[in-house]
Amino acid sequence: MNQIFSLLKNDGMQHARLLAGPILILMVMAMMILPLAPVVLDLLFTFNISLAVMILLVAMFTKKPLDFAAFPAVLLFATLLRLALNVASTRVVLMNGHKGPDAAGQVIEAFGHFLVGGNFAVGIIVFIILVIINFVVITKGAGRIAEVGARFTLDAMPGKQMAIDADLNAGLIGEDEARRRRNEVSQEAEFYGSMDGASKFVRGDAVAGLLIMVINVVGGLVVGVAQHGLSFSDAGRVYTLLTIGDGLVAQIPALIISTAAGVVVSRVATDEDVGQQMVNQLFANPAVMFITAGILAAMGLIPNMPHFAFLALAAALAGTGWMLRKRQREAAAEKAQEPMKNQAAADAAAAEASWDDVSLVDPLGLEVGYRLISLVDHAQNGELLHRIRSLRKKYAQDVGFLPPVVHIRDNLELKPNEYRILLSGVEVGRGQAMPDQWLAIDPGEVAMKLPGAQTTDPAFGLPAVWIDVSLREQAQIAGYTVVDAGTVVATHLNHLMHRYGDSLLGRQEVQQLLDHVGKEAPKLVEDLVPKTITLSQLQKLLRGLLREDVPIRDMRTIIETLAEHAPRLAAANPNGTGPDAGELLAATRTALGRAITQHWFPGEGELRVIGLDPKLERVLGQALATSGALEPGLAESLLADAVAAVQAQDANGDAAVLVVPGPLRASLSRFLRHHLPQLGVLSHQEIPDERVLRITSVIGGGAS
Missing domain, CATH: 1.20.5 (Single alpha-helices involved in coiled-coils or other helix-helix interfaces)
Incomplete structure (x- = not known):
């Protein structure tokens, strides 16, 4: 409700x-x-006065001209309202003026009798003075200020626009902030232009008020004498007083609104309104107060001068100056003590260290140069932040555990467009990104060259070029893979997260993973840790899987395999240190063989793989069984043949996968992974029986 x-x-x-x-x-x-009744006229005149006061107060409390951007339109409608009131009051005065001084309402009567004492000569003089003040002083000055302000604002527009573009190109502001500043510059120019024209309404209103007064006096004499039979003196007295009251009740709000226009166009935009500026700047220097008080006191001592007024005001100014000086001295003393306080705090901090002085390194960090801040700034709605959130979620879904949060910070030591990726405080990747350009990556089949800065893709090392936004469609048609700066950084980060996935899996992540699995299979988890294996042994095994890009999403199969093989392998280990880690990892990989094979060979087609020459296979088996290491010559020839086989697989569009006997898989994988990270090494036991295996390349065909 x-x-x-x-x-x-x-x-x-x-x-x-x-x-x-x-x-x-x-x-x-x-x-x-x-025709309006006198009561309605009283309400409308009162509303006009209150509207003028409101406009003046709003103008005084604004901190910059655009805070009252509607002022030109308000000024126009207020002038139109006042002129309409003049028309309505003139009708009532001429029609009912012969009935008495209250014929046109109590407001006009009060202004005609109370303010000028019922003397129409005094009223005419006061009215003319108000018109002169409004027309010659306030309106003319405000119009001149508005004219000059409009001219200078228009002249300064190109420089302001260039400054905004420079800040945008430097990465200091984002697109939304630049758009807001451009709109503000345009609105400021339109405002001063409108004020230049609106000030002419006020000047015309002042002239119209003077003419209306003359017309009302002459018309009142004619109507009073010719139509109502009044004497010339009675008609002049009645209609002139009513006209003066009508003119004063209209000119006083006009004077207030003219003052408001002068306040709006003459103020300097700061963080303070007009009242605060006047008080803070007029009463900022106590010396000014003392000198003024001295001059007033000297004038007050002159004979026949009003001693009380001068001496009282001099004493007030002297007291104000003394208070200002006292306040300034207190502020200066407090400011002088700040370095001592800071030094004392620094000495205290240096004297006694605490655990708060220890700063831990972040598991995963991203540092950017100052031109890339817009990509990671919350205030500028940085797109890279959203991409990293999506990246972590996708990584958790694909790999099987939630990686640590990526801590992002700016680093002024980096180049403006440079970034680097840290793993436990150590740099593992570095690259450059252009926020206002796109990266066109050559996948290897593009013949067309594009203009731009030549570079390489930081994630995969492919040749690429930074191009302008206008060339994006042309590059896509030519066969380039075109991505923006945020995607470049996110792709590089994702590549390194998969490459160093084993380093991202700490004990805390393993325990959280077990807790997550335990929600669905609590008994399975309870029987594994710590009854069968320890948490550190489980972490070591999972890291072994991740090191060779094997996802750990199938935790149920992993846990069941460990529960089945760990007790047997522990009993077979004569050292009594638990199951052998290598054998346990091999058993787990065999259990995950279907998923591993599917990862390298999606679909149901035959497996076109790299094989070992039987002679080389026997040589490797004997070398690893006797010494556990390869001879330098054998290792060099093995690596050369592996490189050639991988290139042949890539040329044929086949996956770079080497299939070897189970006893050789772990050793060959460790040796080849450092030189050929794109090569996968599988054992025969990991290949499902229903998949057809075809050897398309052979390593060691010349071995003897």
């Missing part, structure tokens, strides 16, 4: 705002066309 009332209330306020303009137009038309 409360929500319904709130919606109705909001709708009502919105409709009221929409109807404010039409209602004001109807009021103006009614005042010009329909």
